[in-house]
Amino acid sequence: AQKVTQAQTEISVVEKEDVTLDCVYETRDTTYYLFWYKQPPSGELVFLIRRNSFDEQNEISGRYSWNFQKSTSSFNFTITASQVVDSAVYFCALSEGGNSGNTPLVFGKGTRLSVIA
Amino acid sequence: SQTIHQWPATLVQPVGSPLSLECTVEGTSNPNLYWYRQAAGRGLQLLFYSVGIGQISSEVPQNLSASRPQDRQFILSSKKLLLSDSGFYLCAWNPLGDAYNSPLHFGNGTRLTVT
Numbered sequence: 001a002q003k004v005t006q007a008q009t010e011i012s013v014v015e016k017e018d019v020t021l022d023c024v025y026e027t028r029d030t031t032y033y034l035f036w037y038k039q040p041p042s043g044e045l046v047f048l049i050r051r052n053s054f055d056e057q058n059e060i061s062g063r064y065s066w067n068f069q070k071s072t073s074s075f076n077f078t079i080t081a082s083q084v085v086d087s088a089v090y091f092c093a094l095s096e097g098g099n100s101g102n103t104p105l106v107f108g109k110g111t112r113l114s115v116i117a
Numbered sequence: 118s119q120t121i122h123q124w125p126a127t128l129v130q131p132v133g134s135p136l137s138l139e140c141t142v143e144g145t146s147n148p149n150l151y152w153y154r155q156a157a158g159r160g161l162q163l164l165f166y167s168v169g170i171g172q173i174s175s176e177v178p179q180n181l182s183a184s185r186p187q188d189r190q191f192i193l194s195s196k197k198l199l200l201s202d203s204g205f206y207l208c209a210w211n212p213l214g215d216a217y218n219s220p221l222h223f224g225n226g227t228r229l230t231v232t
Contacts, residue, residue: 006160033218043205045161045223052218091161095218104151104176105221109160 002027002094006108013082014116021077021111023092029053031097034068034075035105039089051075053097082115089113119144123208123224130231136181136195138227140208143189148210150191151221152183156204167191168213203231 003026013019025034036048049059051068059066063080079086089112093105123140130136142148152164163176165183173183180199184192191208205228209221 035220043226043228045207045209045221047220047222050218050220093161097218104163104166106163107153107161 002029002032002096002106004092004094004106004108006090006092006111008111009109010112010114012114012116015084016081018078018080019082019113019115021079021090021092021113023075023077023108025073025075025092025094027073027094027096029096033095033097035093035095036066036075036077037091037093037107039091039110041088045091048077079113082113084115084117087113087115119210119222121208121210121222121224123227125227126225127228128230130198130229132200132231133197136193136198136202136229138193138206138208138229140191140193140224141189142210145189145210145212147188147213149213150185150189151209152191152193153207153209154204155207155226161207165193198231200231203229205229 005024007022032053034051038046038048049066056068056070065078067076089110091107091110093107095105120143149168151166153161154164155161165173165175167173167185170185170188181195205226207226208224211219211221
């Protein structure tokens with residue numbers, strides 16, 4: 001069964017610092033997808049990125065970047081020059097490419113990021 | 118465009134009372150539908166998912182149940198609430214057949230407090 005571990009429960013940084021959120025996953029499938037979601041204080045979950053298991057190319061989107069390494073089963077998320085608006089709980093998630101195509105996402109426990117002005 | 122509605126936003130219920138949370142999706146057909154619960158320190162836990170009317174898969178045995186009476190309606194229920202049922206309940210959807218590679222779209226959630 002798939003599993004996602006976010007070892008960092010809470011992180012606090014000062015504004016403009018860089019911060020990396022760790023995500024380690026377990027799966028027996030060769031086909032799978034990894035996701036990151038952001039949950040701001042208002043509660044709704046916002047989709048940030050999706051990466052499939054065959055694409056290890058790192059991705060950058062503005063201040064956000066993701067480092068996918070299959071060798072270590074990790075999909076880490078870095079925020080550069082953090083801002084107060086980045087304060088939120090961030091979830092890493094995994095779904096496997098089951099034969100039926102209907103495999104629900106499994107989420108990690110989340111990392112609460114606090115960016116202090 | 119697709120939208121997901123979830124209500125109520127907050128709910129305070131006594132132990133032993135029944136529960137009914139409703140979720141509807143607009144602008145799409147045959148969605149996969151999901152109920153997740155977020156309890157303090159436990160992240161997001163999948164409770165139920167549905168790939169069609171009347172088809173419900175339960176991930177965690179408990180005193181909750183789910184039903185899908187219509188294609189775009191997903192209901193979470195309980196006959197008797199427990200204190201441990203307190204939490205933040207989130208409904209989500211993604212396209213049928215794309216469950217494993219399509220992002221989930223979440224509702225705004227229901228914060229349930231059982232007293």
